[in-house]
Amino acid sequence: MENKEEAPKRSLNFIESFVEQDLKDGKNDGRIQTRFPPEPNGYLHIGHAKAICLDFGIAAQYGGICNLRFDDTNPVKEDVEYVDSIQEDIQWLGYHWKNIYYASDYFQQLWNLAIQFIKQGKAYVDEQSAETIAKQKGTPTMPGIESPFRNRSIDENLELFNKMTAGEIPEGAMVLRAKIDMASSNMHFRDPIMYRIITSHPHHRTGWKWKVYPMYDYAHGQSDYFEGVTHSLCTLEFEVHRPLYDWFIDQFKTSDYRPRQTEFNRLNLTYTVMSKRKMLQLVQEGLVNGWDDPRMPTICGLRRRGYSPESIHSFIDKIGYTKFEALNDIGLLEHAARENLNKTATRVNAVLDPVKLIITNYPEGKVELMETVNNPEDESAGTREIVFSRELYIERDDFMEEAPKKYFRMTPGQEVRLKSAYIIKCTGFKKDEANKLIEIYAEYDPQTKSGMPESSRKVKGTLHWVSVAHSLPAEVRLYDRLFKVENPSADEHDFRDLLNPDSLKILTKCYVEHSLLNSKPLDHFQFQRIGYFNVDTDSTSESLVFNRTVSLKDSWAKEQLK
């Protein structure tokens, strides 16, 4: 008899439930197809990662496909620069699209369909100004009024739309509008604009070919339809667009197939901003050092900061998908990073704020190779050797002239362990005229080398260290949250006034162990007792630069706050 333990059933989120129900109902011949539809007008951020995980994840989970489709219907804002970075970021996250499409692939098809709308009396050319059209639109609580051009003849509409298309009409002079209902309680039904004229900018793919460009509401749903998308997943703010999404498709669909739009909550993170506009401002005004500044919530920023794709997945998995507009604690993202890096990062020694420690009874000129484990959480990571000598650097924080009772580190008369080396006892120290500590003295016990029986002696504190003569100088960049307040977007002040002045501290006089000489940009490490760090893209073997991804939890720091 097998005693099979029932697999713990992970509960489905509401979108998975919809998909499973659709599958059960046999909709769309049992096909599952999604798409990730970024506009190539900016860099992807962690909010997009949430959408990416859902779009690609649902497809993978239910044996469907997910395409990447660039929603490139506004040449004024879009650029190939973004097309490339978006692809790179998606791949870095570990996803593979079935096809790459562009909304611009459908320009002709969309245009043909627009002609059909005109011929059916469902669209008309309006030649009022943008201001007039806006005014006539009414407000959410007041109905709009109809355009005087609303009822012109089909022939006239056809002729004018052709002129628009041919570039004979100046930008802004005319638009094509769907003829729906100016009194609808849904603003989007008040004769939405389908096409506008843009002659001032070339499109990044079609050049100067088109003079008219479709608007989102018309282009997006129809592109979904043309592609065979079954589940069109987007964020909550598109909820009010859904009836229009459905309306357009109802006007021309010829079979049972139809894409279904479902909205989920977007990702909001504490202590940061996620809006493209604000991020662009931070970059353009030099408040951060570019889109990939490790403090930015962009995918490239997180990558450079040292977040792994796994930790991002894990984070997104933890926050879930609902219809509740939440504000997620960035602490959870940091937790996900620690959880992942704890299992994977090689432990190394780095001293960020060095002070010299001299082992007075250790022979001058002698060196020993000490074996140390690369990762106690992963035996397969193996061991390596590090160099021990008479003169070491330790952390300035790890010494106190007069220490409180709970201080387990170096203080005169107290024993500490040097990680992977010897137990030592502090015998003295030296200060300069300015009363600044410059040297610490200690004696080692030769019988306590790691691995020897005496080394199992109980010692409260263990310190990390590097050998003065064998360590490498390095620059270390310490990052903290970008903003001082939890929710900068909800604050009454300008978000730029809320930036955390201490979000970046650059330490230039650090020493790291010699093995880091061979490290490559983006390699992850744990600097023992300090935190998780990775090699910055600025780093070279002549001049090492590390970024702090996230600190280790520090219960001593907490203790001190009491």
Add this chain to the structure above:
RNA sequence: UGUCUUAUGGUGUAAUGGUAGCACUGCAGUUUCUGGAUCUGCCUGUCUAGGUUCGAAUCCUAGUAAGACAACCA
């Protein structure tokens, strides 16, 4: 004086009419050659009022609060 949507511990999220659970945070302890990690325990919750039901976080009604919608942006 509109339409749509949402409301479960400090935060996020489950429970699909039947014991309100999980994760993060916090606190206490265990353990440790990282004051890390591990392990254990604890604190804290169904917006309000009615109704339906043997039974409601869940269904209904009404409130309250929050969000979205009035770009020739997506």
